[in-house]
C-alpha cells in the first residue's frame with residue numbers, strides 16, 4: 001500500500017493536515033475548563049453550520065448512533081411514522097423504527113429518483129386522525145447519490161403536526177440546509193463526511209417542537225438520551241466521556257469550514273458534481289441519477305457498463321493508481337460505482353480520479369481513446385474560474 005492514497009469514497013473522507021495536527025495532542029481531561037471551552041466553541045460553530053438557533057449535540061458515535069437517537073427520543077412503540085426510502089439509509093431509518101416497535105409506513109421511491117413531495121402530501125392528507133408522528137428522510141442519500149428536496153417535503157407536510165426528522169449525515173456542509181428556515185425538527189450529521197474528520201462523532205439538532213414531543217416520549221435509550229445531552233451542554237460538557245481528540249479536530253475543521261464560508265462550499269460542491277457528471281457523460285458512461293437538480297453534490301453514482309465487472313475496475317483503480325472509490329450497496333452491489341467528492345477535496349484530486357478512471361476503462365477495453373473525460377473535467381474547471 002502506498003503512503004498517499006486518493007480516497008474518494010463518500011466517507012470517511014480525506015483529512016486536512018491542520019485537522020490531523022489538532023488531534024495529535026496528549027489526552028485532555030474531558031471535564032477540564034480548557035476542554036469545556038472547546039465544547040462551547042464547537043457547539044456554537046455547529047449551530048452556524050446547521051443554520052439553527054437550537055442546540056446541536058455532539059454524540060460519540062457513528063452517524064447511525066444519531067439516527068437511533070433521532071428515533072428513540074421522539075417516537076414511542078406503537079406510534080406511526082412515515083419513512084421515505086430512496087436507498088440504503090432510508091431503509092436504515094425504517095429498520096431502526098421497527099426495532100423499537102414503531103409502526104412504519106414505508107414509501108419507497110425508484111432508486112436514482114428523489115422522494116416526491118406530492119406523495120408525502122397525499123399520505124399526510126389521508127391521515128385524518130393525525131396519527132403519523134414523524135416523517136423520516138435523508139437530505140442526501142449516499143447510496144444512490146440523490147439530493148432530496150427537504151424544503152419541498154416540509155412544505156408538502158403543510159400543517160400536519162408530524163415532526164420532520166432528517167438524516168443529513170452526508171449532506172450537511174455540502175448542500176444548503178437552513179434547518180430553522182426550512183423547519184426541520186431533528187437533523188443529524190456525521191464527522192467523517194464534510195466535517196473532514198475520522199468517523200466517531202455524530203451531531204444532532206432538536207427544535208423546540210421536537211423537545212415538546214420528547215417530554216411525552218419514554219426514553220428507551222440510556223446512552224443516546226438527549227435530555228442528558230441537553231442538560232450537560234448547559235455546562236459545556238457531555239454526559240459521558242466524549243472522543244476528545246475528535247472534538248479537538250472538530251474545532252479546527254469547523255474553523256476551516258466557516259472561514260471558507262458555507263455559500264462558497266455549496267458552490268464548490270456543485271462544481272465538483274458538474275466535473276464528475278460531465279466527465280461521465282463524455283466517457284459514455286451512464287449516470288444513475290438523470291435529473292441534474294436531484295443529483296447529489298457529495299457523491300456521483302455511475303452504472304457499471306454491461307461488459308465490465310466492478311471488481312476488475314476497482315482492482316485497477318486501487319492497484320495501478322492508488323485511487324479508492326466506492327462500489328454499490330445492497331441491491332446496487334456490482335451495478336453502480338460511486339465517486340465521492342466530499343470533504344477535503346480539490347479540483348485536481350477529481351481530475352486525477354477521472355484520469356485514473358479513464359485509464360482503467362481503457363485497460364478494460366471500454367474506451368479506445370484517452371483524454372476525453374479529463375478534457376470535459378478541465379473545461380468545467382476553467383468555466384468556473386472564468387465565472388469567479
Ligand SMILES: Cc1ncc(COP(=O)(O)O)c(C=O)c1O
Pocket residue numbers: 010011062063064065089138140141142143167168169170190199
Ligand atoms: C446518508 C447516510 N446516513 C447514514 C449513514 C450511516 O452513518 P455511519 O456509517 O457513520 O453510522 C451514512 C454513512 O455513510 C450515510 O451516508
